[in-house]
Amino acid sequence: MGIDIQQLGKNFGKQPVLRGVDLTIADRELVALLGPSGSGKTTLLRILAGLEWPDRGDVVVNGQSWLNQPPQLRKVGLVFQHYALFEHMTIAENIAFGLRVRDRKTRPSDATIMAKVEELLSLMELAGLGQRYPAQLSGGQRQRVALARALAIEPQVLLLDEPFGALDARVRRDLRRWLRSIHDRLGMTTVFVTHDQEEALEIADRIVILNEGQIVQIGTPEEIYDHPATPFVQRFLGGVNEIPVGVFAGRVQVDGIEPRFLSSLATANNGATLFIRPQDIDVSPAAADGIATIQTVSFLGDQARVELAMDGDETIIEAELNRVQMRDDKLDRGQRVHVKARHGRLYQNDVACTAQP
Amino acid sequence: MTDPMAPLAATRANRTPAILIAVGAVLTALFIAAPLLVIFDQALSKGIDVYRANILHPETLHAIWLTTLTALVVLPINIAFGVTAAWAITKFEFRGKRLLLTAIDLPFSISPIVAGVSYLLLYGGLGLWGPWLMDRDIRIMFSVPAIFLVTMFVTSPFVARELITLMQAQGREREEVAATLGASGWQMFRRVTLPNIKWALLYGAVLCNARVMGEFGAVSVVSGNLRGQTNTLPLQVQLLYHDYNATGAFAAASVLTLLAFVTLILKAILERKAFDRRS
Numbered sequence: 001m002g003i004d005i006q007q008l009g010k011n012f013g014k015q016p017v018l019r020g021v022d023l024t025i026a027d028r029e030l031v032a033l034l035g036p037s038g039s040g041k042t043t044l045l046r047i048l049a050g051l052e053w054p055d056r057g058d059v060v061v062n063g064q065s066w067l068n069q070p071p072q073l074r075k076v077g078l079v080f081q082h083y084a085l086f087e088h089m090t091i092a093e094n095i096a097f098g099l100r101v102r103d104r105k106t107r108p109s110d111a112t113i114m115a116k117v118e119e120l121l122s123l124m125e126l127a128g129l130g131q132r133y134p135a136q137l138s139g140g141q142r143q144r145v146a147l148a149r150a151l152a153i154e155p156q157v158l159l160l161d162e163p164f165g166a167l168d169a170r171v172r173r174d175l176r177r178w179l180r181s182i183h184d185r186l187g188m189t190t191v192f193v194t195h196d197q198e199e200a201l202e203i204a205d206r207i208v209i210l211n212e213g214q215i216v217q218i219g220t221p222e223e224i225y226d227h228p229a230t231p232f233v234q235r236f237l238g239g240v241n242e243i244p245v246g247v248f249a250g251r252v253q254v255d256g257i258e259p260r261f262l263s264s265l266a267t268a269n270n271g272a273t274l275f276i277r278p279q280d281i282d283v284s285p286a287a288a289d290g291i292a293t294i295q296t297v298s299f300l301g302d303q304a305r306v307e308l309a310m311d312g313d314e315t316i317i318e319a320e321l322n323r324v325q326m327r328d329d330k331l332d333r334g335q336r337v338h339v340k341a342r343h344g345r346l347y348q349n350d351v352a353c354t355a356q357p
Numbered sequence: 358m359t360d361p362m363a364p365l366a367a368t369r370a371n372r373t374p375a376i377l378i379a380v381g382a383v384l385t386a387l388f389i390a391a392p393l394l395v396i397f398d399q400a401l402s403k404g405i406d407v408y409r410a411n412i413l414h415p416e417t418l419h420a421i422w423l424t425t426l427t428a429l430v431v432l433p434i435n436i437a438f439g440v441t442a443a444w445a446i447t448k449f450e451f452r453g454k455r456l457l458l459t460a461i462d463l464p465f466s467i468s469p470i471v472a473g474v475s476y477l478l479l480y481g482g483l484g485l486w487g488p489w490l491m492d493r494d495i496r497i498m499f500s501v502p503a504i505f506l507v508t509m510f511v512t513s514p515f516v517a518r519e520l521i522t523l524m525q526a527q528g529r530e531r532e533e534v535a536a537t538l539g540a541s542g543w544q545m546f547r548r549v550t551l552p553n554i555k556w557a558l559l560y561g562a563v564l565c566n567a568r569v570m571g572e573f574g575a576v577s578v579v580s581g582n583l584r585g586q587t588n589t590l591p592l593q594v595q596l597l598y599h600d601y602n603a604t605g606a607f608a609a610a611s612v613l614t615l616l617a618f619v620t621l622i623l624k625a626i627l628e629r630k631a632f633d634r635r636s
């Protein structure tokens with residue numbers, strides 16, 4: 001089921017929380033809403049669930065506005081970060097809830113309900129836990145119960161608000177892959193909120209980046225990662241070097257780093273900011289002719305994070321280097337080095353002015 | 358997993374808990390047990406026959422009946438009021454919410470006597486609506502309905518206060534999930550909210566009941582103190598005491614105390630039952 005979000009606006013008191021959000025979500029798509037804290041992700045999700053109403057704009061599903069539909073009729077599955085399980089019911093009763101509350105005419109028989117619960121329990125890898133209470137489960141298990149409870153009503157739309165936020169890194173990784181496979185198997189439209197960019201990049205079909213109630217960029221994970229539309233997106237996707245540079249006659253001027261990839265610029269002479277990811281920096285040993293000194297080396301597993309102090313203004317540039325390579329090149333603290341950037345993006349007045357090579 | 362008894366075991370080495378328990382026991386004996394004992398001691402000071410006669414006196418019997426009736430009328434109304442008010446305040450957004458919250462606390466913050474007097478000024482013969490009521494032959498002041506009304510007013514915050522604190526802490530997410538799963542408002546309340554608040558509700562009801570039965574100030578203003586007609590137990594106790602019938606006063610007081618015990622025992626039984634059902 002596709003969802004058409006049109007010019008959605010919402011204020012809490014005087015504070016604008018959503019400022020004209022336009023987004024079309026295709027049937028069976030898995031969309032991640034990504035953005036910093038307070039950017040309006042939860043508010044948008046709650047409007048989709050029917051728990052909050054916008055001041056302006058519309059949500060259109062199957063050609064009809066959803067805004068006059070109460071949450072009971074929307075058939076959305078909703079999962080909160082802290083699960084919101086019914087603590088006084090067993091796991092089986094939690095999952096059965098959405099079927100039990102139907103009126104007599106549409107309510108399945110007890111046997112059908114129990115069969116459905118069993119089916120969901122095994123789908124969620126929770127078999128045998130049906131008679132326990134939520135307090136007797138681990139965090140990851142509770143999360144799956146919350147998901148099973150939402151799926152029991154066979155929703156066409158699944159809404160997840162930071163579903164894995166409260167779990168440890170390993171469980172998160174497992175659960176998000178598994179969420180992707182459930183999504184594919186059941187053929188729903190899924191919108192999930194996260195502020196973990198890694199999570200979004202890994203499983204989403206499309207990522208929507210929100211900031212201060214506005215959409216900054218919409219795209220596939222590749223598009224977002226390779227072509228961040230603004231410095232905000234670039235920063236949000238993870239640590240990046242920001243180097244102020246001059247532009248003269250269409251060429252970037254920056255000491256030491258050889259930005260050959262930036263050969264043709266169609267911009268006027270002016271200042272700009274060059275963004276280079278730590279992974280895109282090559283470092284090689286130099287004698288006295290180097291342009292930087294290795295200041296610190298920190299361990300990241302196969303990689304190491306290296307801080308380079310540039311000669312002159314002593315700008316610090318971060319690079320991520322392969323540790324084997326570093327050993328071969330005898331790169332260590334205090335070593336003089338050459339620095340080269342393989343890729344980078346140039347922004348002028350917050351607008352990207354070069355494409356990726 | 359850590360041993361849940363560990364912190365207790367660790368403190369057992371020092372004497373602080375023993376001292377605290379002793380202080381608690383002494384204070385309980387001095388300020389709670391002793392006055393209760395005095396009531397029964399005085400009530401029975403002239404023998405069991407006098408005690409029985411005192412209690413079976415028609416005026417006292419009527420006071421017992423009126424107090425029980427007041428509880429039976431007021432308690433359900435205040436429970437219903439408390440639950441709906443707490444539910445509305447904690448689970449929904451609406452205009453005038455602040456005002457409602459303040460209004461709920463009002464009876465706690467004004468003296469019961471003042472409450473009684475203001476009812477008198479509204480419904481009394483010389484009061485604001487008095488003449489209108491009199492024209493229609495409706496008598497509220499100095500009669501049983503007046504007792505119901507002021508008691509209701511004075512004891513209305515108990516249940517609501519107890520529930521609001523808890524329900525605010527519990528948040529709305531469970532109800533919101535229930536709504537998306539298709540639960541109607543009533544189902545949401547019955548299946549999700551109520552099971553999570555039932556202990557606080559019971560506790561609030563017990564507190565409310567204790568106050569309903571014991572309320573003196575407001576009731577004394579509006580009841581008119583008609584013996585055998587509008588006297589509740591607390592009023593009867595005072596009346597007998599002023600009549601220099603100390604034994605009678607203490608006999609009536611002992612009934613009030615026993616009613617309180619009955620309430621507490623009922624609460625304990627309910628708790629026990631619910632506990633058994635869970636385990």
Ligand SMILES: Nc1ncnc2c1ncn2[C@@H]1O[C@H](COP(=O)(O)OP(=O)(O)OP(=O)(O)O)[C@@H](O)[C@H]1O
Nearest residue numbers: 012013017035036037038039040041042043044195
């Ligand atoms: N019920 C409310 N009343 C008033 N303000 C609210 C309410 N709910 C949210 N806000 C405000 O709206 C803004 C957006 O909130 P929202 O919960 O949508 O953010 P979010 O993107 O989900 O953030 P997070 O990542 O921290 O969960 C915040 O500034 C928040 O303070």
Ligand SMILES: [Mg+2]
Nearest residue numbers: 041042043161
């Ligand atoms: Mg949020």
